[in-house]
Amino acid sequence: MNENIKAHILAIIATFLIAGSFIVSKKLSGIIDPISLTLLRFVFASIVLAPIIFIKQKYRSKVLQTFKRALVISLFYSLYFIGLFKALEYTTALNTGTLFTLVPLLTAFFAIFVFKQKITIFQFFIYLVGIVGTCIVVFKGNLQLFLNLTLNYGDIIFLFAIISMALYSISAKHFYKEGDEVLVLTFMTLIGGVIWMSLALAVLDIPLQWEKINGNLFLYMCYLAIGATLFTVYLNQKATVVLGPKKIMAYIYINPAAIALLMVLFYSQSASLWIILGILISSSATLILLYKS
Numbered sequence: 001m002n003e004n005i006k007a008h009i010l011a012i013i014a015t016f017l018i019a020g021s022f023i024v025s026k027k028l029s030g031i032i033d034p035i036s037l038t039l040l041r042f043v044f045a046s047i048v049l050a051p052i053i054f055i056k057q058k059y060r061s062k063v064l065q066t067f068k069r070a071l072v073i074s075l076f077y078s079l080y081f082i083g084l085f086k087a088l089e090y091t092t093a094l095n096t097g098t099l100f101t102l103v104p105l106l107t108a109f110f111a112i113f114v115f116k117q118k119i120t121i122f123q124f125f126i127y128l129v130g131i132v133g134t135c136i137v138v139f140k141g142n143l144q145l146f147l148n149l150t151l152n153y154g155d156i157i158f159l160f161a162i163i164s165m166a167l168y169s170i171s172a173k174h175f176y177k178e179g180d181e182v183l184v185l186t187f188m189t190l191i192g193g194v195i196w197m198s199l200a201l202a203v204l205d206i207p208l209q210w211e212k213i214n215g216n217l218f219l220y221m222c223y224l225a226i227g228a229t230l231f232t233v234y235l236n237q238k239a240t241v242v243l244g245p246k247k248i249m250a251y252i253y254i255n256p257a258a259i260a261l262l263m264v265l266f267y268s269q270s271a272s273l274w275i276i277l278g279i280l281i282s283s284s285a286t287l288i289l290l291y292k293s
Contacts (some may be wrong), residue, residue, distance in 0.1 A: 007242035008290070010065050014235040015251045016042020019258035023227030024220045024264075031217060032209040034085040038078075039197035039209055044225035044232075046190040053187045062184045067192075069175040070185055074192025076168035076232075082200050083161025091154025094138060098149060099158050099253070101134040104289070106166040107249040116248065126288045130253040133281030137256035156220075169236075169245035176241050186234040250289040253282040 028037060050118070053059045087096060105127040111117040119127075139145045176185065201208070213221050240248045257279040263269040 003242050007035050007239040010235040010239040011243065011248055011251050014232045014239070015254060015257045016262070017227050017232050017235075019255055019262055021224055022255075022259055023230075023262060024223050024228070026027075027220045028213075028217060028224070031212050033206045034088075035082060035197060035200055035204065035206055036208050038081045038085075039194065039201060039208075040213065040221065041225045041229045042190050042193040042197055044221065045230035046187065046194055048226055049183075049187045049230060050206065053184060056114050059181055059187075061179050063188065066180065066184050066188045069177075071192040071195070073171045073175055073185075074167065074189045075196055076164045076171055077160065077189065078196035079164035079202070080161050080168060080191050081158055081197070083164060087154040087158035087161060088113030091152050091158065094145070095149065095152075095155050096158050097138040098135055099155060099274050100162055100165075101131040101138075103162050103165050104130065104246070104249040104252050106244050107289070108162060109171050110170045111246050112243070113245065114174055117244075120292075123289065123292055126285050126292070130282050130285030130289070131248075132252055133283070133285055134256055136278030136281065137275050138278075139242055140272065141278070166245075166249065169240060169249050170239050172240045173245050176237075182234065182238045182241065186230070186237055188232055189237070190230070204208055253286040253289075257283050 003240075053063065084096065105124075108117070108119050108123070108127065112119065135146060176182075200206075236248060239278075260271050260275065260279055264271070
């Protein structure tokens with residue numbers, strides 16, 4: 001199978017795993033501090049992957065040489081989560097969901113400077129179409145909600161968070177070197193995440209409270225750690241090396257479609273015509289960006 005096709009398949013799988021994390025995260029929200037929860041995700045995922053890395057000599061030998069680069073990649077990844085959680089203390093999920101639609105455009109902007117890629121007027125227009133389509137889903141077709149949107153202190157914090165997310169994708173491509181083992185880079189990125197989130201926990205004086213994650217909550221945690229963290233970091237890293245960050249971030253616009261499909265399959269939840277329209281628009285934007293980028 002063509003390497004590009006494989007990379008697109010990996011990106012689609014990652015998109016659906018991330019979509020599932022939005023649903024599962026709701027089950028865990030309010031149990032413990034979100035930063036502590038994210039640290040647990042990184043720790044859990046690292047422990048699961050560690051035996052594979054340290055048993056095989058070809059992986060083990062690349063750990064130290066990958067560490068510094070992975071630490072930078074994980075810094076941007078961790079800053080996104082820290083910014084998101086801090087922002088939600090002052091703003092709403094609706095506002096963050098809207099602002100998150102800027103990530104593909106920001107990624108394309110940074111790619112101009114790092115990879116010397118260009119954004120055509122047509123591509124810029126399609127990015128705007130993707131933003132509009134996703135906003136229709138976020139606001140459920142309610143124009144008044146959109147018109148009432150105003151930026152607050154939390155939104156400013158989240159703007160820095162989404163810049164970090166764009167830089168995470170850029171750095172995943174930029175710091176990959178010929179001969180790197182993607183599995184090792186994934187593992188060291190998770191270890192870096194553990195380091196950065198631990199520092200955030202210490203600076204913000206947040207208690208762990210991991211003992212509260214038990215019973216069914218532990219199963220949800222397993223999904224977040226293995227499915228939505230370990231697998232997605234690996235899949236996105238592998239796909240980004242082949243496709244580049246612009247195309248990977250374009251998949252953000254089909255997140256609403258992925259979430260809606262999962263809600264239909266697992267919760268028999270229907271979607272309004274406005275939401276379906278928004279999904280069609282945002283998904284079309286993704287397809288065009290993938291074809292034209």
